[in-house]
Amino acid sequence: MIEVDYSVYLVTDSTMVPESSTFLKQVEDSINNGATLIQLREKKLSTLDFIERAKQVHELTKQKGIPLIINDRIDIALAIDAEGVHVGQDDMPAILARKLLGPNKILGVTCSNVEEAKTVAEEGIADYVGLGTVYKTNTKKDVKDPEGTGPIGIRKMLQVLFKYQKDTGKKIYSVAIGGINHSNANKVLYQCSIPGYGLDGLAVVSCIMANEDAGKATRELVEIILSRPEWTKNITETRSKCQLEDKLKSLRQNKPLVHHITNNVVKNFSANVTLAIGASPIMSELPEEYEEFASTIPNLSLVLNLGTPSSNLMEVFKHAIKVYNKHGKHILFDPVACGASKARLECSRILLNTGQVSVIKGNVGEISSIWKLTSTYEESTGNQASLMQGVDSIADLSEDQIIEIGREVSIDFKTVVVITGVNNYVIDGYTFEKIKGGHQLMSYITGTGCSLGSTIGAFLASAADGNFKSTFNVFDAVVGAVELYNLAGNNAGKVSSSPGTFMTNFIDQLYSMSVAQ
The missing domain is CATH 3.40.1190.20 (Ribokinase)
Structure with a gap:
């Protein structure tokens, strides 16, 4: 199994590309500026056109040594020898997807609630899960909670994954997805964690795919992910134990x-x-x-x-x-x-x-x-x-x-x-x-x-x-x-x-x- 960095996970959307750019340019600029994993998601392309696009994107990812994940379409992934596949809850069952892919490909599964996370843990065959949607988003309309599961829901699913790791010694990696952008990326990482366990990355769509400068947008996102949220700056856990009068001063x-x-x-x-x-x-x-x-x-x-x-x-x-x-x-x-x-x-x-x-x-x-x-x-x-x-x-x-x-x-x-x-x-x-x-x-x-x-x-x-x-x-x-x-x-x-x-x-x-x- 190849080493995977899930930290900056770009999910593509060809409908968002600005007029000043092209689909491949957006993807390439993101790859060259910090994207660590690419998921190719195409819902409307014909199979032939999908294969052609997947080949083009795969050439870009191979040059940088990062994995290409195909959304849903296992046939496309096998046709171009992509590194993995991501399936949703309404797509092919994860167990069958693993049988078709074999043991050495990356398999990701969408989880939107605790029960779905428990199922993934019980099956024990997924390499990672996409947890969400975190916030309300225009890219996914058919979600169980239109407002998003939020950090509260993500933390409940992380507890399931943490228990799986403690029980088995194996880790199912996790990325959060849904409504994540430059304004909330480090907040999501901060809030979507439990003691001893947190997210491995963030999946983003529009904040890069729809940006006039995808390269700059990716660099700025990486910087935000690596930074502390504003409200944590200058905060210390070291107690002063001062008297009330000192505090009143x-x-x-x-x-x-x-x-x-x-x-x-x-x-x-x-x-x-x-x-x-x-x-x-x-x-x-x-x-x-x-x-x-x-x-x-x-x-x-x-x-x-x-x-x-x-x-x-x-x-x-x-x-x-x-x-x-x-x-x-x-x-x-x-x-x-x-x-x-x-x-x-x-x-x-x-x-x-x-x-x-x-x-x-x-x-x-x-x-x-x-x-x-x-x-x-x-x-x-x-x-x-x-x-x-x-x-x-x-x-x-x-x-x-x-x-x-x-x-x-x-x-x-x-x-x-x-x-x-x-x-x-x-x-x-x-x-x-x-x-x-x-x-x-x-x-x-x-x-x-x-x-x-x-x-x-x-x-x-x-x-x-x-x-x-x-x-x-x-x-x-x-x-x-x-x-x-x-x-x-x-x-x-x-x-x-x-x-x-x-x-x-x-x-x-x-x-x-x-x-x-």
């Missing part, structure tokens, strides 16, 4: 701006909390200004609160995530009441598939619902009972269970998890802090949970880990925000007799601890 010095896309019920309270700790709030649902925000404001974060979702607001959410990811700005996601209905959990799935968030904050019921989206969650063994009543958690879990669920969410989504309640848990993988909750009067005021998100957002925007260095530890900053918020709540509760007086005293406490020092 960072907050005061940087005067952060917190962009809220939140529900109407809590906007005023969230804005007042943000101001009380020395940050500035902005409530904007105007997508046209997000690029300007994210590209020009240095100490900026986004608080995305699912609160009152709608079809229009979902599009605003998705656009904001993409823009903030592009510029490496931190995002806090608050999946309000995501366990109250299937529709809300689906909204959370879509948003978490759209991009990377730095923090997921919720009560036990909300985080337990997000846990159902992880690659390690199994329907047959997981808790199927309702975890929420409206926005309130009704999950009855032990502390160990809460921490384990938070840990699995944190690891799968590569994020810091905050679980609120009588005790608060800040979890980053196997690191966690337990922080005593604020005061019982907080439960009588709408928005106290949401405005914790505002406080965390301010600490994120100002890199307030207390370290005063070029690197930033997200976990330390989040711990500081949760400590401040709950300490202020506890202090306010001691001098309050009712929810009304508590609200005023709480804002005063936040101000006195954060600004009036």
Whole structure:
């Protein structure tokens, strides 16, 4: 079997070639500038014309020593002695394809869900799988999920492949396909991985085949694939373990701006909390200004609160995530009441598939619902009972269970998890802090949970880990925000007799601890 580099996998499409170029020129320019594997996909050519085109492409790939994969047509692959074949779920069965190809040719199979990945693993005859579609794409119309399986679905399939490798000692390689381009390539590689296992490459179509300069497009794609996503730059796992006062100094010095896309019920309270700790709030649902925000404001974060979702607001959410990811700005996601209905959990799935968030904050019921989206969650063994009543958690879990669920969410989504309640848990993988909750009067005021998100957002925007260095530890900053918020709540509760007086005293406490020092 030949050595295969799956990293930059070009799937051809002759219908996309710009007028200024030709099909063969697009392929040749890509091969000469970094493409490592070519799949020839032709759905409408006659057999004779397909053979002729395959011969021409094969001459180009052989010159560079890279494999040529023929999509679906085993007869074409055998006719020109191509290195391999890729079959979809509706094409020839993989077992029969292997019999016809023999043991020494490359065989790839499309997988769009866990069951298909399990079948490939059970057969154990494929060399690689194409996982997807990742995102919505115009090149494939007949897909089971028009919006794409997203990184969440890819990770679930990677768990199947990882188990196969551990059980057999053999590896089935994997590439992601569907809607991948220069804007999201390194994000896909970052998000589509599980501990100890990740993708071997990305399959792309239009971002090269439709580009006026296929060579340049390929070079830039290779560079992006080899680079770190913007939001990971300057992030360190080394904890500073600074005191809260050091973190508040960072907050005061940087005067952060917190962009809220939140529900109407809590906007005023969230804005007042943000101001009380020395940050500035902005409530904007105007997508046209997000690029300007994210590209020009240095100490900026986004608080995305699912609160009152709608079809229009979902599009605003998705656009904001993409823009903030592009510029490496931190995002806090608050999946309000995501366990109250299937529709809300689906909204959370879509948003978490759209991009990377730095923090997921919720009560036990909300985080337990997000846990159902992880690659390690199994329907047959997981808790199927309702975890929420409206926005309130009704999950009855032990502390160990809460921490384990938070840990699995944190690891799968590569994020810091905050679980609120009588005790608060800040979890980053196997690191966690337990922080005593604020005061019982907080439960009588709408928005106290949401405005914790505002406080965390301010600490994120100002890199307030207390370290005063070029690197930033997200976990330390989040711990500081949760400590401040709950300490202020506890202090306010001691001098309050009712929810009304508590609200005023709480804002005063936040101000006195954060600004009036």
